[in-house]
Amino acid sequence: MKILCLSVVHYADFHAGPDRERRPERGADRLPGTAPTRDLASTMKYCPDCGGKVSHRIPADDNRERAICDDCGTVHYQNPLIVVGCVAESDGKILLCKRSIEPRYGYWTVPAGFMELGETLAAGAARETLEEALAPVEIGHQFASVDVVDAGQVHIFFTGRLTGGYGVGEESLDTRLFSEDEIPWDDLAFRSGRYALQVYFEDRGKNNGVHFHELRSKDLTLKNED
């Protein structure tokens, strides 16, 4: 019996990768607020291994419902995804990106996205910064971790130091360095990024360990009333 793990659906509600959000028709039914994450386990209908139908039940010797193939018996697990981000600094200013994609088109974000296979957490954070702001960074330390429980995601943030110039990546309309009193708090894209910036400035460059934060809402975006 083989064991395969199916992670939760990639909501199109986080800047994940170049292919995930540029097409507006894609994931339109999975935008924040439209689908309860706890139900994601039941989205698998067919076995990725053999194409057979799957049932959703608690396997023997387990205590959670899993997707199990009726034909080959494979158990398919679903687990949280990792998002990695970087608060990159240069001469006391912070690099932010203005999003060129939905959701939160036109709002500002810390460079971040889904960690990929074959990279470390730090390498993923650096890659996202390079992709979104064309900015090479030297990663410092992890300072924040946001459990977005109902989205099945963990957002992990690192400090970084710009080691070269920066530009405007494909997912960005603009990128800019902001001093602390220039941060566009009312025009930030995501809750986890706002939290990261808040504790980043609290730390004043010191490694105080990881600030943990829990977001229960599966809607990662900031709304005007927030």
Next chain:
Amino acid sequence: MKILCLSVVHYADFHAGPDRERRPERGADRLPGTAPTRDLASTMKYCPDCGGKVSHRIPADDNRERAICDDCGTVHYQNPLIVVGCVAESDGKILLCKRSIEPRYGYWTVPAGFMELGETLAAGAARETLEEALAPVEIGHQFASVDVVDAGQVHIFFTGRLTGGYGVGEESLDTRLFSEDEIPWDDLAFRSGRYALQVYFEDRGKNNGVHFHELRSKDLTLKNED
């Protein structure tokens, strides 16, 4: 077009959950050293959404190969998995578990396992400690993070404090509190757990931020020659 994420195969090489390793026939072809993780993207043959066949290619506007359904066009992503663990202390001693399952049957481990949907990192670490050692813990701070790149996993370790008694969970043959000079270094099960214990003792209870470590081997187990 829908977007689904398929994470990497759950190797049967880490104490994941009660159902994953107790059956010796399961995952026998996926034990450490038998399958390169980089190839896991190609293990999906059928679309979990519609049962159609998938192709493995780089989507337009992406830069990585993904599994794409030939019929419905869904892109299935694969991303790293999170393992959470806890170094739990009581009166200056550390709680370890002697494994009752393969791999590394009979060797000692820090309580740890795959993070589940619906929980925070810290809650996952506490749950694993409760399951493996029947020990309720109060989670402290994150002190270590091990990127097991070729296994597609990130292992995140917390400090903890026992808040009650402890016992022997189903995945354990024995559990015991060890003082620092009693730690069975030569009989530990996993590389990441050994690293966690090493830096835990270096910290001497202080939150020095997260110690990062990268393991390139996809074999998580310690061998006699290590």
